[in-house]
Amino acid sequence: MNAVAARSLDDRLNPILVKEVRQALRGRYFRALFWLTLGVATLVGLSIVANSVRSPGAQVLGREFFMVMFGCLSAAVHAFTPFSAFLSTSAEWDENTHDLLVLSNLRPRQIVYGKLCSALVQALLYYSTFGPFLVFAFLLNGVDLAALGAILFVSMASCASLTLLGVALASLSAAKAPRVVLMALFGIGLVMFWGMSLGMSSGVVYSPQMLREPEALVMLAGTVVSILLAGAFFAAIAVARLSHEEENRSSGLRVLSVAIVISALAFGAWMSWGHSAPDFAWGLQVAALFPLAVAWLFFLTEPEPLGRHVRLHVSRNPLLAALSAPFLPGGGRGALLMLLHMLLAAFGALACMAFGPVDPVRRSAAFFGLLGVYAYAWIYMGIPAGAASFFVRSLRGRVVTRMGIVFLLPVVMLGPLLVGLVLGISGLSDPLHPFNPATALGALMDSREMTKLVELALAALTLLSLALNAPRMIQGVREVLAASAERRAKPVERS
Amino acid sequence: MALLDVRGITKRFGALKAVDGVTFQVSPGQICGFIGPNGAGKTTTMRVCSTLELPDEGDVLIDGLSVLGEPREARKRIGFMPDSYGAYANTTIHEYLDFFARAYGLQGAARRTTLARVIEFTSLGDLTEKYIDALSKGMKQRLCLAKTLLHDPPVMILDEPAAGLDPRARVELRELVKALAQLGKAILVSSHILTELSEMCSSVVVIERGQLKGGGTVADVVRSVNRATTLFLRALAGAEACERRLLETPHVLNVRREHEGVVFEFDGDLNAQAELFAQLAASGLQPVELALRDTNLEDIFLSLTEGKLQ
Ligand SMILES: Nc1ncnc2c1ncn2[C@@H]1O[C@H](COP(=O)(O)OP(=O)(O)OP(=O)(O)O)[C@@H](O)[C@H]1O
Ligand SMILES: [Mg+2]
Numbered sequence: 001m002n003a004v005a006a007r008s009l010d011d012r013l014n015p016i017l018v019k020e021v022r023q024a025l026r027g028r029y030f031r032a033l034f035w036l037t038l039g040v041a042t043l044v045g046l047s048i049v050a051n052s053v054r055s056p057g058a059q060v061l062g063r064e065f066f067m068v069m070f071g072c073l074s075a076a077v078h079a080f081t082p083f084s085a086f087l088s089t090s091a092e093w094d095e096n097t098h099d100l101l102v103l104s105n106l107r108p109r110q111i112v113y114g115k116l117c118s119a120l121v122q123a124l125l126y127y128s129t130f131g132p133f134l135v136f137a138f139l140l141n142g143v144d145l146a147a148l149g150a151i152l153f154v155s156m157a158s159c160a161s162l163t164l165l166g167v168a169l170a171s172l173s174a175a176k177a178p179r180v181v182l183m184a185l186f187g188i189g190l191v192m193f194w195g196m197s198l199g200m201s202s203g204v205v206y207s208p209q210m211l212r213e214p215e216a217l218v219m220l221a222g223t224v225v226s227i228l229l230a231g232a233f234f235a236a237i238a239v240a241r242l243s244h245e246e247e248n249r250s251s252g253l254r255v256l257s258v259a260i261v262i263s264a265l266a267f268g269a270w271m272s273w274g275h276s277a278p279d280f281a282w283g284l285q286v287a288a289l290f291p292l293a294v295a296w297l298f299f300l301t302e303p304e305p306l307g308r309h310v311r312l313h314v315s316r317n318p319l320l321a322a323l324s325a326p327f328l329p330g331g332g333r334g335a336l337l338m339l340l341h342m343l344l345a346a347f348g349a350l351a352c353m354a355f356g357p358v359d360p361v362r363r364s365a366a367f368f369g370l371l372g373v374y375a376y377a378w379i380y381m382g383i384p385a386g387a388a389s390f391f392v393r394s395l396r397g398r399v400v401t402r403m404g405i406v407f408l409l410p411v412v413m414l415g416p417l418l419v420g421l422v423l424g425i426s427g428l429s430d431p432l433h434p435f436n437p438a439t440a441l442g443a444l445m446d447s448r449e450m451t452k453l454v455e456l457a458l459a460a461l462t463l464l465s466l467a468l469n470a471p472r473m474i475q476g477v478r479e480v481l482a483a484s485a486e487r488r489a490k491p492v493e494r495s
Numbered sequence: 496m497a498l499l500d501v502r503g504i505t506k507r508f509g510a511l512k513a514v515d516g517v518t519f520q521v522s523p524g525q526i527c528g529f530i531g532p533n534g535a536g537k538t539t540t541m542r543v544c545s546t547l548e549l550p551d552e553g554d555v556l557i558d559g560l561s562v563l564g565e566p567r568e569a570r571k572r573i574g575f576m577p578d579s580y581g582a583y584a585n586t587t588i589h590e591y592l593d594f595f596a597r598a599y600g601l602q603g604a605a606r607r608t609t610l611a612r613v614i615e616f617t618s619l620g621d622l623t624e625k626y627i628d629a630l631s632k633g634m635k636q637r638l639c640l641a642k643t644l645l646h647d648p649p650v651m652i653l654d655e656p657a658a659g660l661d662p663r664a665r666v667e668l669r670e671l672v673k674a675l676a677q678l679g680k681a682i683l684v685s686s687h688i689l690t691e692l693s694e695m696c697s698s699v700v701v702i703e704r705g706q707l708k709g710g711g712t713v714a715d716v717v718r719s720v721n722r723a724t725t726l727f728l729r730a731l732a733g734a735e736a737c738e739r740r741l742l743e744t745p746h747v748l749n750v751r752r753e754h755e756g757v758v759f760e761f762d763g764d765l766n767a768q769a770e771l772f773a774q775l776a777a778s779g780l781q782p783v784e785l786a787l788r789d790t791n792l793e794d795i796f797l798s799l800t801e802g803k804l805q
Contacts, residue, residue, distance in 0.1 A: 007603060015597035019583065019590070026585040097581030099547055100642070104598035105570050244549075244566075309549055312564050394509060 016114020021121050033080045041072040062142030069133040074197050076126040077159040079190040085119045086166035093174045108242035119163040144208035151201045157224045161231030168234040171241035233291050248310045250329035257295045264288045265348040272352045281352035282366040285345045299334030300385035301401050303393045314483040321484035325477045332472030342374040372440030375462040382465035497522050498681035499650050504553035513539040515705035521681040528696035529685040536705040537685045541652050545575035574648035578655045582627040589623040599646040617641040633664040653684040669695050725788035729756030731781040
């Protein structure tokens with residue numbers, strides 16, 4: 001019976017998981033690092049215990065011991081494991097095995113899921129190895145059980161998200177050179193994250209009363225949810241990148257981007273109505289702009305025409321087809337999606353705040369402030385992308401346009417500041433000069449009026465961006481309707 | 496019905512037309528050779544047929560399924576052996592095949608019997624616990640073929656399977672491919688080793704700079720290339736008598752002596768050729784040998800392609 005159950009489980013396992021775990025446990029990378037971490041943890045732990053015999057202080061001892069153990073564990077699950085996921089995904093390109101995976105009909109999401117699971121299996125090995133040490137730290141006294149639970153909970157969520165980030169980064173480019181750069185950046189980022197996780201957890205361990213405050217549980221839940229949402233975002237990027245080049249790489253990410261706005265709205269509504277903290281409603285929308293901006297960078301610069309493969313899957317129903325237009329690939333339809341995000345975020349935040357204890361002036365300030373931040377996105381991303389829409393057909397054109405937009409932002413934020421400082425123009429030497437999106441945010445936060453001139457300029461430039469993008473937005477919907485009509489005209493094929 | 500039906504596919508890479516309106520079919524049991532100089536577009540065509548690239552124009556039907564409309568269904572019926580393929584580090588032959596068998600959705604006993612079948616077919620039995628990194632080129636090629644056979648695809652697309660193999664391994668590969676064709680699979684195989692192809696292919700397709708230069712059965716192509724058929728005649732009357740007689744016969748060109756007979760070209764149609772044979776038999780020359788000189792694929796290749804690279 002047991003053997004039968006084991007067999008059927010074995011059959012159901014994700015093939016990538018089976019392969020990766022085999023490879024990882026046999027590979028030098030995992031083995032060396034595993035024993036290294038364990039060795040360092042044991043040595044440092046012993047020396048702490050030995051030291052304490054001379055200068056007793058049980059409270060401190062437990063905390064110190066915990067921090068050392070968690071430091072090693074964190075290095076393993078937040079740095080080594082995500083990095084190995086990056087390397088294994090990277091190897092699929094280098095070894096030409098990606099084609100074989102496509103041919104074997106594995107879906108990109110199965111590949112990403114398999115990579116995630118195998119990383120989690122490795123992490124689990126670390127957690128179970130370090131478990132006894134952590135229990136020992138708890139027995140030494142001084143470490144709060146709630147703190148221990150919270151730290152481990154957040155660290156597991158982070159491990160999953162960082163792994164997905166690694167897979168997403170490695171899947172960005174099939175060419176080797178950009179991946180080497182990404183690998184270096186990712187490595188540096190992981191080390192920084194490791195430092196941050198040590199700082200945060202020592203904060204929690206050394207002042208556990210923090211966790212007893214009424215807001216603590218909400219904050220903890222909020223943190224874990226945002227970490228996991230970020231992970232889902234990375235997973236969607238990886239799935240899109242691992243999909244076949246001509247296949248629809250965009251729709252999954254587009255749906256997820258709307259889900260980000262909606263879940264931020266839901267959390268904002270909950271905070272506004274349930275906890276009388278209405279500022280969350282717009283604050284979360286501003287926070288959501290960071291992942292959204294990354295997504296827009298790609299959506300706005302996609303080549304316009306629908307791929308042949310996508311055309312064959314447009315809905316026959318013209319209404320459904322039109323509604324699905326913002327979610328189909330293409331730059332014009334990307335602009336349409338951005339418009340949808342903006343309306344959803346601004347009016348959603350307005351609705352969330354409508355029932356909270358907030359005065360109408362602040363409410364309208366939040367509404368217009370949010371529109372103001374979106375206006376910057378329309379100007380800095382919409383205008384160049386709209387102007388370059390004929391340029392992005394080739395891969396090189398796309399790369400140049402995207403890089404251009406990415407470099408534009410620091411230039412417009414820091415450039416005027418430098419000019420202002422050098423030439424002594426007071427309006428620009430303030431970091432919150434009118435070219436900086438944070439200006440709109442600043443005005444929003446302290447309900448400060450922006451100068452009328454800046455407001456007018458923002459409105460005018462946003463209209464310009466909309467006008468520049470309008471033809472391709474319209475064309476984008478038309479093309480979808482045409483594809484739908486084309487499908488209606490054809491007889492239904494056999495299934 | 497053709498299992499592999501390539502219908503006017505075009506594939507562009509930027510300004511370059513790597514494949515330009517290529518059309519051909521491969522039927523069950525047929526081995527079709529795919530020849531052309533470097534950069535002709537063979538690999539690109541094969542990748543389009545295997546759903547790895549989508550065509551800009553045209554379509555490919557695999558057992559009636561469009562690679563454009565139903566790529567996932569089509570993929571289940573295709574076995575593609577790429578010219579360069581991946582090996583995973585720290586993986587044995589058995590684990591590698593087991594991984595792909597799982598990826599193809601084979602479960603339980605079916606997976607085990609399939610693995611046993613392909614391992615036996617490709618004679619990898621003694622090596623299953625060897626690490627892939629440690630395999631020789633020929634072994635890797637077998638492994639790749641084994642992987643391609645896991646899901647028992649009716650259409651097989653082999654991109655230069657014989658590259659880098661020694662003569663014995665090549666003969667073995669040829670026998671494996673022939674055995675597969677006898678099982679009723681449609682096989683498209685590209686190669687630079689043309690003698691290799693001419694020995695196993697029932698038909699050929701010639702491509703240069705993305706365009707089809709010729710296709711059909713080997714004999715068809717030979718006839719289309721050499722309007723003139725090359726023949727060899729030996730007779731008891733002697734080479735000189737043969738030569739004299741042939742020079743008076745219509746449609747005969749380029750007569751020259753070779754060994755104890757003469758080689759000549761004949762540019763008449765099949766009726767004229769039959770008549771020639773009858774005349775020679777009736778003449779006093781007493782022919783003992785009248786044979787078609789094989790035009791091999793090498794000649795076809797050279798005469799159809801211009802050697803221009805793109
Ligand atoms: N991914 C790609 N991007 C740009 N150009 C490509 C790409 N793949 C192939 N090409 C070009 O398309 C043309 C056809 O290449 P292909 O690999 O199909 O030739 P081939 O017939 O397989 O050549 P070989 O005999 O050398 O294998 C070549 O000019 C090649 O440079
Ligand atoms: Mg090739």
